[in-house]
Amino acid sequence: MMESKAIVTDAQARQDFSRVAQIAAERGRVYVLQNDRPKLLVIDLDIEPQIELSEEEKFQLVTQRILREHRAAFEELAK
Numbered sequence: 179m180m181e182s183k184a185i186v187t188d189a190q191a192r193q194d195f196s197r198v199a200q201i202a203a204e205r206g207r208v209y210v211l212q213n214d215r216p217k218l219l220v221i222d223l224d225i226e227p228q229i230e231l232s233e234e235e236k237f238q239l240v241t242q243r244i245l246r247e248h249r250a251a252f253e254e255l256a257k
Contacts (some may be wrong), residue, residue, distance in 0.1 A: 187210070187211075191218075198220055199220070206222055207222070224243055
């Protein structure tokens with residue numbers, strides 16, 4: 179079932195993709211409608227990893243997330 183706050187039209191997505199990305203970051207996914215029907219699904223892979231990834235790709239995603247979340251601590255340790 180699609181959550182109404184995670185739905186945008188294709189025109190809205192073209193005009194303001196940063197809004198689509200923000201919604202995906204908050205809710206995990208965004209449905210893009212075309213002619214009032216779901217056409218695209220934008221997924222935040224940090225929240226909802228829906229695609230098959232190789233072990234190396236999974237490792238890269240996890241390390242990027244760790245670095246992003248703990249950047250200040252790593253910068254402090256690097257001093």
